[in-house]
Amino acid sequence: MRTPISRRTVLVSGATIGASALLGAPTASAAVRERGDALVTPIAEVLDGGEQVTSLVLSSQSLSRVERSSLTGSTFAVHVTAINPLTREVAYEQDRLVTGARWTGSGEIILELEHGWGVDGGGTLQYMGGYGRNVVLDLDYAITQVEPLRGRGAGGAVVLDSFRQGRLSDPEVDAFTHHVTASGLNFRLFSPAHQGSRDGAALVVWLHGGGEGGLRTDGYDYYDNETQLRANRGALGFATPEAQDLFGGAYVLAPQATSAWMLDGDGFAPLILEAIMEVAAAHRIDTGRIHVVGCSNGGYMSLKMVAEYSEMFASSVPICCGIGARDGSGSFFISDDELTAMETPTWLVHSADDATLDAEDNTVYAHERIDGSIMSLYDTVTWDGITYPGHWSWIYVARNDPHHRGRSIWEWMATTKR
Template structure:
């Protein structure tokens, strides 16, 4: 869902305005600047398209933010993380083109900056409707909210296959033949079609799984790579055999249109997508050069016979403290059966001093903790 475009009028606290004065007050537009952290996307700063607003004192600005569900919720529905609060301004600074940037307080796990909400009854992340209100104590300027800007996310174009499955695509250019990386998202990033919600965005905003492969570091390792991110219309694990040919359709279309090196097509995914990455190597044993299934589900979904027949080089990843998908019954079990597979089993999911839920072991792949990318890039079909 797009951000609310509603015009937000603000005035200095306690200032009485005569009728019609709002039309003559100076207006300044602003954009919301976001970053996808390991724990999900947050609005980290605001860019005010103005050159002068008096002294750049952070204390002179008040920023209030509300975030609400884009989907009507039934009584009793629970959603994380709507909010209605003030966002502390930590700095006010000049930027290029004479704009003013207000840096906001944010951190992993901090409530009040996120762009996604998780609806428990649907098991889905949705893009929240965000309304930011700015007040400047030293002027009567009115501030008009614009769009949400996240350069990493915005680098992925919007597409849909002939069958209707949506996907995002990052392309490094067309100078020469390039590899292709397929990222398969987790369960919370699919569509919610009973609500007609199919955004083609949460796959990139919920975590850095796909974005990591589009970073300068990863692109250098792969020699430039296309990164494609299909979005499920439900859960991959609900109907893997039906989704497999739809994903392959996207792979074939991207490969044909972008002169992809067909000996260097890789697949990786987390949770639901960890299952689906294994299902893809079972269904299409000669399509991929390497597979990285992360905290994937195999119990009752991929048979022991199928696992034993996988010939795609595979590196399985999970954390021992995963309470969502049992790492022993799934990751360790799959590793024991997939010939010549690798496995990294972490004790916890901790990055930059912050401990995440044990299920979130994809963070290590997104940050290339064990040189996962270098191993993938060396594999050829």
């Protein structure tokens, strides 16, 4: 990875005069005691608005000889370039604001980066609007040491003048293992620390939205098995300690469509079933506690799975779902007969200000026809003081917010059996 030379830096490769000047030393050789390289690991987190790089970890043997009190938030400058892997175009390029710097117990440096809703330059995904797909960006983090790190003992400076970037790390995402079914459908799987009851653990099937499928048109062949976890917290929520405690341990299965579920519900349904059956055959799954949850495209697909396999699921949670034009003229369709025949316990979630899939035409319509169904209809999608686009009601389920008769949606799912 390159080390940039710019007016922002005085400690760059070969800049011994600058180092001497900073330290007030009589000669460069006395000032610069050691120069070394460092491994840079970007650390990401899936926030309610999607995944962002929130910090960088710097690892180097040279850091063991640094006086720790010499590290400040302005010791290093950070610049990022993000490239779309399909078009090879620059998605964004900018400096990242370092909001703090600290040491780990093992002697690494953590640079905290500004992040959050409305903060540019942190995202790991780019939405290609013309195709309705998210892609994981190629990120190049350039680090520059702009202030000295003081060496222990005799003094002098330790200068990191070469940086190598490691792979992106997101502990929550990385907890899901990679798999492919016999038919070639990608899926990720979270395995619980505790295997549940004598009958096995529950299985939560998360069906992603339209932006998280593959892109195999116009010469592209993109099918990454990543975006269904990185775009939102839908699957990750069920892998949190809080959810796992409520379920007594649950596997979380997140299959990835090769395109979009709504484009071929009839074709995707048996492929999702195959993934479920493969996981159930390989792990101790309580087949009476298989739950299907999905948002947008996946909200439609959760209803489709119940319509096709009525005896499979303990519960269904369609979020901001689509049910199709009532004359069946669209590419996706859940008929009135299918809705009224559903006996699987169902909890529908939507926001009234959804401009992508109208709540009245879809969720309210389905709720009125699914006997005994529960509906949480919000006015807006507002969480932690931030109002998100109205289509993003999956945030509420990922945060276990919907409640009915004293029980949260996770509690309801965890105690519902087939």
